[in-house]
Amino acid sequence: MLIFNFVYSEKILITRVDAIGDLICTTPLIRTIRENYPKARISLLINKDNEDLVLTCPYVDEIVSIEFDESQYCNEPLETYINRILYKAKEICRQKSLENKFDLVISCCEILNGKNSLSEFFISRLCHAKIYIGCVRADGNYKRIIHEEFHEYFYKLSFQEYAEHEIVGQLNMLVDSGFVVTSFREELWISNRDKNNVDKYISQIEDFNKKLIVVVGVTGSTERQNWPKERYKKLFDLYNDDNSVIFIILGAGDAANCYKGLANNKNVIDGINKFSLNSIAIIISMADIYLGANTGLMHMANVYGLKQLVLQPVCKNDRYLSGSGETRWCGLGAESLSIIPPESIKDISVDKVYWQLNVLLNESRLQRQQ
Numbered sequence: 001m002l003i004f005n006f007v008y009s010e011k012i013l014i015t016r017v018d019a020i021g022d023l024i025c026t027t028p029l030i031r032t033i034r035e036n037y038p039k040a041r042i043s044l045l046i047n048k049d050n051e052d053l054v055l056t057c058p059y060v061d062e063i064v065s066i067e068f069d070e071s072q073y074c075n076e077p078l079e080t081y082i083n084r085i086l087y088k089a090k091e092i093c094r095q096k097s098l099e100n101k102f103d104l105v106i107s108c109c110e111i112l113n114g115k116n117s118l119s120e121f122f123i124s125r126l127c128h129a130k131i132y133i134g135c136v137r138a139d140g141n142y143k144r145i146i147h148e149e150f151h152e153y154f155y156k157l158s159f160q161e162y163a164e165h166e167i168v169g170q171l172n173m174l175v176d177s178g179f180v181v182t183s184f185r186e187e188l189w190i191s192n193r194d195k196n197n198v199d200k201y202i203s204q205i206e207d208f209n210k211k212l213i214v215v216v217g218v219t220g221s222t223e224r225q226n227w228p229k230e231r232y233k234k235l236f237d238l239y240n241d242d243n244s245v246i247f248i249i250l251g252a253g254d255a256a257n258c259y260k261g262l263a264n265n266k267n268v269i270d271g272i273n274k275f276s277l278n279s280i281a282i283i284i285s286m287a288d289i290y291l292g293a294n295t296g297l298m299h300m301a302n303v304y305g306l307k308q309l310v311l312q313p314v315c316k317n318d319r320y321l322s323g324s325g326e327t328r329w330c331g332l333g334a335e336s337l338s339i340i341p342p343e344s345i346k347d348i349s350v351d352k353v354y355w356q357l358n359v360l361l362n363e364s365r366l367q368r369q370q
C-alpha cells in the first residue's frame with residue numbers, strides 16, 4: 001500500500017542536486033514515482049549544470065534548478081560550514097517558493113555522503129512536506145548515529161548495503177514505502193535542438209558511419225579518477241594506423257587542462273568542453289564503446305547500450321567490485337569490463353587496456369557484420 005493516497009492534490013518533490021551520473025541513476029526512481037502517482041504534480045530539484053538532461057523528461061511537471069556547491073565552504077570550521085549551507089538552503093527555499101508546497105519529498109542523495117548532500121537534506125526538510133523519505137548507506141556505529149540523529153525527521157529512512165548498486169538502493173527505498181517498481185532501466189530524453197550542430201561536427205569525419213566509434217570519457221575533477229594523459233597518448237598511438245576506429249574524447253571544462261593536446265592523432269577527436277550535455281548524449285548514442293573514467297558519461301553510455309571499458313580507481317566499502325559489471329557505480333546490467341588497479345589508477349597499464357579494448361572492438365565488428 002502506498003504511503004498516502006490523495007486523489008487529486010498530491011504534490012511531490014524529488015531532490016537530486018549532485019552530479020550527472022547520480023541524476024541518471026535517479027531516472028528509474030523518477031519513472032517509478034510517476035507510475036505510482038499518475039495524477040500527481042511532480043517537481044524535480046536539480047543542479048543547474050544538469051538541467052539539459054531532464055528538460056524533456058516526460059515524468060515531471062516542473063524542473064527547479066539551483067546553483068550551489070558545498071565545496072566552496074569545505075575549508076571552513078565545521079559549525080561555520082553547516083551554518084553557511086543552512087543559510088543558503090533557506091535562501092533557495094525562499095527564492096524558489098518551496099516552503100509548504102509539497103505533500104511528499106523524496107531525497108535521493110544519501111545523507112551526509114556525496115556532493116551537496118547536506119544542502120539537499122536541509123532543502124528537503126525546509127520544504128515542510130507532510131511526508132519525507134530519505135536513504136543512507138551506513139553500517140556499525142555510523143548507522144546507529146544516523147538513526148538516532150535523523151530518524152525523527154523521516155516518514156521512512158531506508159538503510160542500504162554499501163555493495164548495493166545505487167539504482168537498486170533507491171528503488172528499494174521506494175519498495176520499503178509501498179511503491180511498486182517495474183523496471184531498473186536508466187533513461188535519457190534527447191532533444192533534437194542540437195542535432196544539426198552534431199551532424200555538422202561529425203560530417204567532417206571521413207566515413208564516420210563505417211568506423212567503430214569509441215567515446216573516451218575523461219574528468220579533471222579528481223586526480224584519483226584520472227588515468228594519466230601519457231597512457232591515453234600511448235594507447236591512441238597503437239591505433240594510429242587503424243582506419244576502422246575513431247576516438248572522441250568528451251568531458252567538461254575541468255578536464256581541459258588535464259588532457260590538453262591529447263588529440264594529436266589522425267583518428268582522435270578532442271570534444272572536451274565543446275558540447276552541451278544534450279549534444280554529448282547524441283554523440284554517445286551513435287557510438288559503439290565507452291572507454292574511460294567513471295563519470296556521468298559512463299551512465300549515458302549505459303542508457304544507449306554501449307559496451308564499456310571503465311578504468312576504476314580503488315575505493316573503500318566495496319563500492320567497486322572486481323569482475324562485475326553490476327557494481328554500485330557502473331551501469332546496472334551493462335556489458336561492462338572494469339579494470340581496477342591494486343592501489344592507484346596510475347597502476348593500470350596501457351597493454352592491459354589495449355588488450356581489453358581489442359576484445360570489445362572485435363565483438364563490435366562481429367555484431368556489425370551480422
